[in-house]
Each structure stands twice: as C-alpha cells, then as structure tokens.
Amino acid sequence: MRPEPLLSVRDLRIAFDGVEAVRGLSFDVRPREVLAVVGESGAGKSLTARALLGMLPPDATTSGTVRLLGETDLAAQRGRRIALVPQDALSALSPVHTVGDQLAAAVRSVTRVSRKEARARAVAALDRVGIPDAARKARAYPHEYSGGMRQRAVIAMATVNAPDVLVADEPTTALDEERREQVLSVLGEQREAVGAALVLVTHDLEVVGRHADRALVMYAGRLTELGPAKEVLGRPLAPYTAGLLASLPRYAPAGRRLPTLPGTPPAPGALPEGCAFAPRCPLAADACHHEEPEPQRLDERLVACHRQAEIPHPAVELFREEPHAAS
Numbered sequence: 490m491r492p493e494p495l496l497s498v499r500d501l502r503i504a505f506d507g508v509e510a511v512r513g514l515s516f517d518v519r520p521r522e523v524l525a526v527v528g529e530s531g532a533g534k535s536l537t538a539r540a541l542l543g544m545l546p547p548d549a550t551t552s553g554t555v556r557l558l559g560e561t562d563l564a565a566q567r568g569r570r571i572a573l574v575p576q577d578a579l580s581a582l583s584p585v586h587t588v589g590d591q592l593a594a595a596v597r598s599v600t601r602v603s604r605k606e607a608r609a610r611a612v613a614a615l616d617r618v619g620i621p622d623a624a625r626k627a628r629a630y631p632h633e634y635s636g637g638m639r640q641r642a643v644i645a646m647a648t649v650n651a652p653d654v655l656v657a658d659e660p661t662t663a664l665d666e667e668r669r670e671q672v673l674s675v676l677g678e679q680r681e682a683v684g685a686a687l688v689l690v691t692h693d694l695e696v697v698g699r700h701a702d703r704a705l706v707m708y709a710g711r712l713t714e715l716g717p718a719k720e721v722l723g724r725p726l727a728p729y730t731a732g733l734l735a736s737l738p739r740y741a742p743a744g745r746r747l748p749t750l751p752g753t754p755p756a757p758g759a760l761p762e763g764c765a766f767a768p769r770c771p772l773a774a775d776a777c778h779h780e781e782p783e784p785q786r787l788d789e790r791l792v793a794c795h796r797q798a799e800i801p802h803p804a805v806e807l808f809r810e811e812p813h814a815a816s
C-alpha cells in the first residue's frame with residue numbers, strides 16, 4: 490500500500506499581476522522520499538519550492554492548497570517540520586554569531602529545552618555532518634570554516650530539529666563538480682538520519698538519476714510528467730522529458746553535435762493556445778494546439794500529453810539531429 494503523503498499540493502496557482510506562473514499544480518511528497526523537481530528556467534520550480542515553505546513573495550497571489558500533515562500554515566512549520574537547505578552557505582549563516590550559537594538558537598526557537606541541551610544538540614548536529622572536533626568548531630564563526638565545512642554546517646542547521654521535509658532549491662549550483670556530489674551525499678545521509686523527505690529542485694538530470702526516488706517534470710508552470718525517477722529518465726512518456734534527456738552529453742553519439750531541445754519555454758504572460766510545449770514538440774498534432782492536456786495516470790506515472798501513446802522508444806530519438814558534415 491502506498492504510504493500517506495506527508496505533503497500534498499492541490500491545484501496550486503501562483504500569479505503576479507494576474508499572470509499565472511504556476512498553473513494548477515498537484516502532487517504529493519511521500520514520507521522519506523527524494524522528489525526531484527526538474528524543468529528549464531522559468532518552469533515555476535522555485536516558486537513551487539517557496540510555496541512549500543510558506544515563503545512566497547508578498548506580491549504573489551496564490552490559490553489551491555499545500556498541506557503538511559494536514560496543516561496549511563506552512564510558514565509556522567518552517568524550521569520545525571519543514572526546513573530549507575539554502576543555496577548559498579555563506580549568506581545563510583550570520584557572520585556575527587558562532588555556528589554553535591546559531592544552531593542552538595534554531596533548536597530553542599522550536600523546542601523548550603535548556604541552553605545546555607540546545608548546545609548539546611547543536612554539537613551533535615555538527616558532528617553528524619562530519620565536522621571534526623565539533624565541540625570546538627561550534628565555538629568558531631562562519632568565516633573560520635572552510636567552504637566545504639560551511640556547506641555541512643548549513644545542512645546541520647536545516648536538519649537540527651529533525652524536520653519531516655527538507656526543501657533544497659538548486660543547493661549545489663555555485664559549487665564545482667566534486668563539491669557538488671559531496672554536498673548531495675551529506676544531504677542524503679542527513680535526510681536518512683533524521684528520517685526526512687527531500688524536495689530537490691534541480692535542472693540537472695544526472696543528479697535526478699543518482700539521488701531521486703521520484704521526479705516531477707515541470708513545464709510552463711504545469712506538471713508534464715511525474716513518476717519513479719528511474720522510469721521517467723529510462724523511458725520518458727512525455728516528449729518534453731525526452732527533449733530534456735536528449736540534451737544530456739551521454740545521448741550525443743560520436744561525430745554528432747549534442748542534440749538540444751530547440752526553442753525556449755514561453756514566458757508566463759505569453760503562452761500559446763493548447764499545450765504550452767506544442768510549438769517545440771516534434772509530435773504535436775492538431776489537438777495539441779487547441780487544448781491543454783491534463784495529467785493522466787498511467788501505472789505509477791502521471792503524464793500530461795495528448796500524444797503520449799505515440800512516443801517512440803527510445804524517446805530521445807524524437808530530438809536526434811542529423812550528423813553534421815565536417816567543415
């Protein structure tokens with residue numbers, strides 16, 4: 490039996506000045522899963538992540554519901570049951586307090602424990618993320634930490650109160666490849682240690698393949714495809730997912746230029762009629778230009794595409810380019 494969702498998002502809409510950037514999104518986050526949210530720039534991934542944390546900009550108009558174990562006041566749960574893993578470790582930590590004090594303050598902001606107990610939990614959290622000599626390092630300031638140690642410290646901060654859900658929006662974009670994997674693996678370990686689910690916003694499909702249980706593919710503010718990450722990447726059922734995959738280096742055979750997804754996504758205020766992906770879709774037919782497809786359930790997956798039954802296998806073939814003559 491499928492476990493009850495931890496978080497449930499229903500018909501989420503987020504608009505600015507009457508223009509919707511997220512347009513009727515529904516999905517669940519299950520206990521302890523890693524759900525990757527993927528899609529090109531402007532798909533609405535960050536807005537969705539911020540909605541989960543109750544952190545939308547004040548000028549955003551929203552409708553629909555986001556429930557965390559039945560609760561709808563997400564901002565009140567932030568730091569307790571749901572926590573953000575910030576993108577930029579340096580600006581996430583205050584330069585004027587020691588790391589230990591910041592962690593202890595985070596503990597005391599949600600739990601009535603003594604200073605001593607909060608301190609002990611702070612040191613334990615630093616120890617858990619692999620900071621050597623944690624009791625001593627807790628007394629140091631962020632600038633006394635190396636970059637890698639600071640990354641670990643913010644993960645300790647996000648997990649110190651053992652939240653049910655962690656939200657990480659492109660947590661590794663600023664890092665080099667080696668550091669990126671390290672941060673993701675520390676994050677994965679800590680998620681396991683505290684028993685949290687992780688919502689991981691990323692545009693990197695390789696990261697999805699390595700770290701996610703399920704993938705939510707978004708396009709122009711909507712769900713395009715949602716399902717087990719291995720199936721979504723291994724056998725995409727929506728042409729848009731196939732297009733994203735086709736841009737990965739591993740699908741570029743020798744002698745061919747890297748195939749890319751042609752065109753760019755539409756801006757929220759300039760959507761075409763019908764399916765927003767139709768103008769870029771090699772499978773687009775008449776209906777696609779007139780009617781926006783709703784997500785349909787196919788076994789473990791949700792797919793929003795009129796042409797789903799026509800998708801070839803391997804689906805990346807849809808976006809193959811002809812070999813280019815040597816110049």
Ligand SMILES: Nc1ncnc2c1ncn2[C@@H]1O[C@H](COP(=O)(O)OP(=O)(O)OP(=O)(O)O)[C@@H](O)[C@H]1O
Nearest residue numbers: 505510529530531532533534535536537546692757
């Ligand atoms: N504060 C804002 N005011 C007005 N429009 C906004 C605001 N924030 C986001 N948008 C609109 O919402 C769209 C989706 O934004 P969002 O940041 O969620 O995209 P994203 O998928 O996270 O992209 P990226 O990968 O570039 O971060 C943007 O293209 C923009 O048009």
